Amino acid sequence: MKLLLKNANLLDMVKDFPEIKKRDILIENNRIAEISEEINIDSDKIIDCKNNLVMPGFVNTHNHLAMSVFRGYKDDKSLMDWLNNAIFPVEDKFTEEDFYWNSYESCLELIQTGTTTCNDMYFGMKNIVKAIEDSGIRAVVSWCITDSSIGTKPEETLEYSEKFNNDENSRIKVYVSFHAPYTCNPDTIKLTVDLAKKAKTGIHVHLSETLDEENGIKEKYGKTPTEYLRDLGVFEVPVILAHGIHFSKSDIEIIKNINGGISHNPISNCKLASGICDVVGLRENGIKVGIGTDGTGSTSTLDMFEEMKLVAFLQKIKNMNPEAIKAYDILKMATIEGAKVLGLQDEIGTIEVGKKADMIIIDTKGLRFTPMNDIATTLVYSANGSDVLTTIIDGKVLMENRKFLVSDEELVKQHVRENAERLL
C-alpha cells in the first residue's frame, strides 16, 4: 500500500525551532518511506495537502478511554469525593460492551482532534484493546490494579504483553499499572513491580496528584508518595507518572533518575483543583514531560489543542513570566517529548523517514490561521481540534476531510448514549 501526500507544508518537529518545508511524503504500508521536494510515483492514494499543514499526530500520555460515558457527569467535585461517590460505584456496573463502546468513542474523539497515540489505564483490557484495534489508533494499554481488584487476571497482562510487545508492527504496547499510592498497599505495588519485570515492560501510575495524597501517605508511611514508590522498587522499571504536581525537592532528585517521564494533565488538574505541575522546573531538571488529557470524566474533552494552550498559560502564571515556556516547547511536549515518556521515540513523535506514519493534516486556510505569522504560536494559541482535517495512523487514513473512513461514528455515539442512560 502506497500513500502519497503532495504539496505539504511540513512541520516535522525534528529541529529545536519551528521550520516549515514544502515537501511530498511517501508512505509505504505503515512507515514513512520518502520525504522530498517532489515525489512522482504510482501510488494507491494521493492526498493533495496544498495550503495545509502536515505535522506529527499528538501523543496523549494519560487516558482512561472507557470513561467517555462520564462526560459532564457529577462535575465540580474534589478528586476523592468525585472518585468515591460518583465514579467508582458506576464503574463497578460496567459490562463488557460498556468497556468497548465507551473506549471506542474516546478513540474517535482523539483521532478527530489530532491524537494518534494514547496511553490508557483502566480496569479491564480485552474490550478496550478491541476498541483500539477497531478504531485504528495507536496505544499503550495497561491493566490497572488496586487493593480491591488485586489478582484480577495479571496473567492477561502477560499474555497481551507477549503478543503485542514483541511485534514491531503492532499498534499496541502493553504496560502494567497500579492506580495510585493511596489506593494500593505495599503488597499490591510489589505485585505490579514483579509483573512489570516479568513482562519486561513499564508501569503507568497516578503520582503526586493532590495534597490529600501527599498528606495521607506521609501520615501512613512517614514518607512522600514518591519515596514510597521508590522504596517498593517502582522506579527500577520504566515509568509513566501521571500528574506529578506536589513533588518535594528531594522527590525531584529521585524523579531525575527515572526511565520514562511525567504526564502533565492541566485541564484535569484545574477542574479538580489538584494544583499546578511545575513543568518548567521539571524540564530544567532534565525530566521528560508529556501532555495528557486524563479521562473524559475529569477533562470533558480529549482535545490536545485545549491542553496545550492551558500548559502554556499555567506555566506563565505560575512563574509570573510570559517567557517561562514557549509555544514550540509545548508542541514538542505534545509530540516527540510525549513519545519519549512512553518509550516510543524511535517510532513516532516526528515525521522522519523510517518512522511509523502517524501524522495529521491541519486546515490552515481559516480565520484562526490568518495571518500566520508564527506557526508554533498559531497552533498553540489559535488552533483547536476542529482544524484537524485528516488523521493518518500507522499509514492508514482513519479520518479524511473530517469524515471517519473505517469507523461508524453514529453507531458508536448511539451505544454510548444508551450506556449513559442505563448507567447514570
Ligand SMILES: [Zn+2]
Ligand atoms: Zn487519570
